[in-house]
Amino acid sequence: MTTYKLVLEYDGTTYAGWQRQPDQPTVQAALEDALRQITRSSISTIAASRTDAGVHALGQVVGFQSERPLRPHEWTRALNGVLPNNISVRQTEVAAKDFHARYDAHSKTYEYRILNQPTRPTLDRLRVWQIAKPLDVNLMRNASRHVLGQHDCTSFQGPAAGTKNPVCTIQRVDWSGDGPSICFTIRADRFLKQMVRALVGTLVEIGHGKRGPDTLMAILEARDRREAGPTAPPQGLYLLRVHYDHADE
Numbered sequence: 440m441t442t443y444k445l446v447l448e449y450d451g452t453t454y455a456g457w458q459r460q461p462d463q464p465t466v467q468a469a470l471e472d473a474l475r476q477i478t479r480s481s482i483s484t485i486a487a488s489r490t491d492a493g494v495h496a497l498g499q500v501v502g503f504q505s506e507r508p509l510r511p512h513e514w515t516r517a518l519n520g521v522l523p524n525n526i527s528v529r530q531t532e533v534a535a536k537d538f539h540a541r542y543d544a545h546s547k548t549y550e551y552r553i554l555n556q557p558t559r560p561t562l563d564r565l566r567v568w569q570i571a572k573p574l575d576v577n578l579m580r581n582a583s584r585h586v587l588g589q590h591d592c593t594s595f596q597g598p599a600a601g602t603k604n605p606v607c608t609i610q611r612v613d614w615s616g617d618g619p620s621i622c623f624t625i626r627a628d629r630f631l632k633q634m635v636r637a638l639v640g641t642l643v644e645i646g647h648g649k650r651g652p653d654t655l656m657a658i659l660e661a662r663d664r665r666e667a668g669p670t671a672p673p674q675g676l677y678l679l680r681v682h683y684d685h686a687d688e
Contacts, residue, residue, distance in 0.1 A: 440504050443514060444534040447499040450525040452565045452674065455492045457499070466490070466526060470501065473521045478507045487540045487681040488547060491633065493673030495566065497550075498529075498680040502540035540681075546610060548626040548680045551639045551671065556619040567620075568639075568675035574646035576621060580614040582645045582652035583623070586638065586659065587612060593662040595641070597633030597670065605631060605662075624679070633670055641668030 447470070455463035459471070467484055474482040487500040509517065511531040518528045554560055554567040555574050586609050593605045611626040623639055641658065644650045650668070658666045 440506055440536075442502060442504050442534045442536050442538050443511070444532050444538060444540070445501040445503070445514075445518075445528050446530040447496060447501055448527045448529050449496050449499065450565075451490060451492070451494045451496070453525065456494070457486050457488070457490045466496075466499075469523055469526055470518075473518050474503065474505070476521050477509075477517050478505055480505075485540045487544045488630075488678050490676075490678055491673055494676045494678070495674075496678040498548075499678050500540045500544070500681040500683075502534060502538050543683055544681045545684075546626055546628050546682045547630065547678065548611075548624065548682070549630070549635045550677045550679045551623040551625075551635060552675045552677070553621040553623070553639075553643075554619055555616075555621050565674050568672050570643065572647055574621065574643065575648070576614050576616060576646065578648075578652050579623075579642045579646040582655055583612040583614065583625075583638075583642055585653070585655040590659050591662055592631050592634055592659070594658045594664055594667045595634045595637040596631040596664060597637065598664070602631055607631065607634070626682075635676060636671040636673065637664070637667050637669075639671040639675075643671070644668040 449466055453464060454466050457466045459465050459467045470484055471482060482503050482505055484501050484503045490496060511533060514531040515528045552567045554569045557571045559569050560567060589606060589608045591605050592607045596602060596605060607627050607629050609627045613624045615622050625635060645652055
C-alpha cells in the first residue's frame with residue numbers, strides 16, 4: 440500500500456465544501472468518485488483543510504493510500520481525465536507511509552480577494568467580494584497587525600463550530616492591491632471555522648471608518664463573536680498553500 444500526496448486546485452462555487460455530506464455535492468465526494476473509477480475500489484481521502492461551501496483552493500493538499508501501481512504523473516493524468524472540470528490535480532507525489540495531510544501541516548496560508556469598485560463584476564462575480572464604498576486599505580493594513588501572534592480567536596469563530604481549542608498563532612497578515620483589486624493574505628498554524636471571513640468582515644468595517652483601527656485587540660479579548668463584524672461572503676476566500684516544513688515560505 441502506497442501513500443500519495445495530491446495538491447488540488449478547485450472552484451468551490453458549486454460545492455457544499457470539501458467534506459463529504461449526504462445529498463450534497465462536495466469536493467471530497469468528487470475526488471473519491473474519481474479514485475473509484477480509476478481503481479475500481481473505495482478509497483478514503485484526507486484533506487489539509489475542510490474548506491466551506493463556496494470557498495476555492497489553489498493549494499489544497501490531500502492524502503490517500505492505494506495498491507494501484509501508478510507513478511505520480513500517471514495519477515495526475517488519470518485523475519484529471521475523470522474529475523469535473525472545476526477540480527484539477529496540480530501535482531502528485533509519493534509520501535511517507537504515515538503522512539497525514541491535516542495533522543502533519545504546521546501552517547496554512549489563505550487569501551481573500553476584494554473588488555473595491557461601484558460597479559458589479561461579471562467574470563469574477565463568483566471569485567471576489569465586490570464592495571462599492573471606497574476602503575481605506577492603510578487603515579485595514581495597520582489594524583490587521585494587531586492579530587499577529589498567539590490569540591484566543593473565539594470572537595472570529597463561526598456558529599456551531601464546536602472547537603475545543605480556539606487558540607491560533609497568526610504568523611503573517613498583509614493587505615496588497617493594485618487599483619480596485621485588494622487582497623488580504625493570512626498565515627497561521629490553524630484556523631477556526633469561518634475565522635478568515637469574520638476577520639475580513641471586521642477589517643472592512645474598519646476600512647469604512649465604522650470601527651477604529653485599534654479595536655481588534657478588544658474584540659479578541661472579548662471572546663465573543665457578537666463583538667466582531669459580519670462574516671465576509673465565501674466566494675472571495677482561497678486556500679492558497681499548506682506548509683509542511685517550518686522553513687517553507
